Amino acid sequence: MSRAAHLLAIDQGTTSSRALVFDPSARVLGLAQAEFPQSYPHPGWVEHDAEEIWRTVLKTARAAIRNAGLEAADIAAIGITNQRETTVLWDRATGRPIHNAIVWQDRRTAEACARLRADGAEPLVSATTGLLLDPYFSATKIAWLLDRIPGARAQAEAGRLAFGTIDSFLLWRLTSGAVHATDATNASRTLLLDLRTGTWSPEMLRLFRIPEAILPEVRDTAGLFGVTEPRCFGAAIAIRGIAGDQQAALAGQACFSPGMVKSTYGTGCFALMHTGDVPVASSNRLITTIATQLGGRRTYALEGAIFIAGAAVQWLRDGLGVIAHAAEAGALAEAADPAQEVTLVPAFVGLGAPYWDAEARGAIFGLTRGTTRAELARAALESVALQTRDLIEAMRADWGAGADTVLRVDGGMTASDWTMQFLADILGAPVDRPRVQETTALGAAFFAGLSAGLFGDQDAFARSWSLDRRFAPRMSEAERERRYARWRDAVQRTLSRGMRV
Numbered sequence: 001m002s003r004a005a006h007l008l009a010i011d012q013g014t015t016s017s018r019a020l021v022f023d024p025s026a027r028v029l030g031l032a033q034a035e036f037p038q039s040y041p042h043p044g045w046v047e048h049d050a051e052e053i054w055r056t057v058l059k060t061a062r063a064a065i066r067n068a069g070l071e072a073a074d075i076a077a078i079g080i081t082n083q084r085e086t087t088v089l090w091d092r093a094t095g096r097p098i099h100n101a102i103v104w105q106d107r108r109t110a111e112a113c114a115r116l117r118a119d120g121a122e123p124l125v126s127a128t129t130g131l132l133l134d135p136y137f138s139a140t141k142i143a144w145l146l147d148r149i150p151g152a153r154a155q156a157e158a159g160r161l162a163f164g165t166i167d168s169f170l171l172w173r174l175t176s177g178a179v180h181a182t183d184a185t186n187a188s189r190t191l192l193l194d195l196r197t198g199t200w201s202p203e204m205l206r207l208f209r210i211p212e213a214i215l216p217e218v219r220d221t222a223g224l225f226g227v228t229e230p231r232c233f234g235a236a237i238a239i240r241g242i243a244g245d246q247q248a249a250l251a252g253q254a255c256f257s258p259g260m261v262k263s264t265y266g267t268g269c270f271a272l273m274h275t276g277d278v279p280v281a282s283s284n285r286l287i288t289t290i291a292t293q294l295g296g297r298r299t300y301a302l303e304g305a306i307f308i309a310g311a312a313v314q315w316l317r318d319g320l321g322v323i324a325h326a327a328e329a330g331a332l333a334e335a336a337d338p339a340q341e342v343t344l345v346p347a348f349v350g351l352g353a354p355y356w357d358a359e360a361r362g363a364i365f366g367l368t369r370g371t372t373r374a375e376l377a378r379a380a381l382e383s384v385a386l387q388t389r390d391l392i393e394a395m396r397a398d399w400g401a402g403a404d405t406v407l408r409v410d411g412g413m414t415a416s417d418w419t420m421q422f423l424a425d426i427l428g429a430p431v432d433r434p435r436v437q438e439t440t441a442l443g444a445a446f447f448a449g450l451s452a453g454l455f456g457d458q459d460a461f462a463r464s465w466s467l468d469r470r471f472a473p474r475m476s477e478a479e480r481e482r483r484y485a486r487w488r489d490a491v492q493r494t495l496s497r498g499m500r501v
């Protein structure tokens with residue numbers, strides 16, 4: 001085996017940057033993680049300092065290599081995976097961002113989206129991009145920056161600015177400005193990509209008023225993107241894979257066949273169902289996204305995105321102060337009074353799929369004098385499972401009988417056995433937690449490894465997936481449906497005026 005037989009996965013998430021070194025049998029040899037600050041300049045706005053993101057990525061990547069007892073020469077390739085949609089605009093000459101990154105959770109463009117919707121633009125947007133008019137996606141964030149930063153639009157038109165989602169920005173920095181590219185999975189989150197051709201759509205660029213000169217080149221998910229500037233790691237390393245974090249997790253969970261579903265529970269929750277090489281248009285308010293692009297051939301997924309999952313647990317900890325650590329939430333929920341029916345609808349930043357209500361805000365129902373932190377903790381954990389049920393119902397309605405009845409789960413929140421059991425109960429379906437919990441990073445390493453000739457093909461990789469624990473449903477059907485009906489009622493009461501049915 002040649003010396004350079006390891007893979008470095010850079011996983012740039014919403015709350016932290018992580019880096020992992022894998023050996024060719026997908027074992028983690030080294031890991032490093034660094035949180036970075038979130039900035040909330042106005043209610044509903046969320047920003048990141050892109051320089052801070054860059055610093056934490058470089059620091060954790062170097063530390064992961066060191067912690068593995070390796071050096072740059074041992075790394076065959078880097079795979080990048082990232083929080084998607086988050087928008088950075090930078091100056092091509094200096095490489096400096098012209099503003100903080102606008103994060104996927106940010107709602108500042110809700111009005112702009114509502115206006116486009118009122119103008120009747122949504123059917124064309126959906127047919128072209130597979131997405132909906134929601135502030136979640138990049139296009140209206142780019143337009144906001146171009147319109148609000150003095151001189152930005154003129155500079156963009158003159159080709160002096162570059163746009164990128166986080167993958168693109170990191171690629172630019174790692175290659176010292178030599179490569180301005182993205183992969184098809186990330187590009188499919190911008191509202192600017194034609195889902196079927198994998199190219200930027202002139203109609204969408206016109207609709208959102210985005211100058212083509214700022215856009216990165218769209219490439220395959222696995223392939224040579226460039227090599228790192230030797231100063232980054234002491235020697236140049238090839239960057240051979242890029243994928244949005246949810247698409248990376250879909251691969252890391254070995255969901256390669258149509259009908260297979262994974263759900264990732266981090267800050268938000270993202271359920272993706274592989275639909276093979278056909279983009280399936282949802283009739284149930286899900287979105288259609290590119291799962292991979294390999295050798296120019298695209299595969300697709302149906303996706304349901306929930307904005308608040310683990311973030312509800314963070315709210316218990318940081319907002320309410322009712323727990324000191326996320327891991328305490330499960331035990332507290334277990335101790336809650338079964339007779340109290342408290343429901344939390346965590347619409348802290350609006351509601352994502354299948355409601356897409358940017359104006360809704362969170363609500364709690366069923367409070368009594370007897371309600372304590374335990375019932376609040378249970379309601380927060382339950383809300384994550386109940387929202388997943390909404391997504392799975394929509395997927396089954398779109399995909400029919402071929403939908404897998406088993407849900408593969410990953411992400412920080414799957415550490416909570418209580419939540420996973422409740423999830424199986426409320427879905428009425430088994431929930432499988434794999435042994436390798438780092439599925440997002442593993443997916444990024446898989447794509448890089450595919451291009452570097454390590455890791456074998458998809459089938460070999462799929463055979464290496466192994467189960468940690470299956471949570472089987474235990475709740476009676478009557479109880480499950482009673483609780484789900486209570487949730488549906490609570491959501492109706494939370495939706496903003498005009499969105500209620």
Ligand SMILES: Nc1ncnc2c1ncn2[C@@H]1O[C@H](COP(=O)(O)OP(=O)(O)O)[C@@H](O)[C@H]1O
Nearest residue numbers: 013015266267310311313326327411412413416
């Ligand atoms: N034992 C636990 N019980 C419930 N929630 C948890 C637990 N451990 C972690 N979490 C939640 O999981 C999230 C972190 O997951 P992670 O996959 O690292 O997220 P991200 O990639 O979005 O930063 C946090 O929101 C945290 O509150």
Ligand SMILES: O=P(O)(O)OC[C@H](O)CO
Nearest residue numbers: 013014083084266267268
């Ligand atoms: O950083 P995460 O894991 O919360 O994922 C963010 C998603 O990619 C947003 O679409």
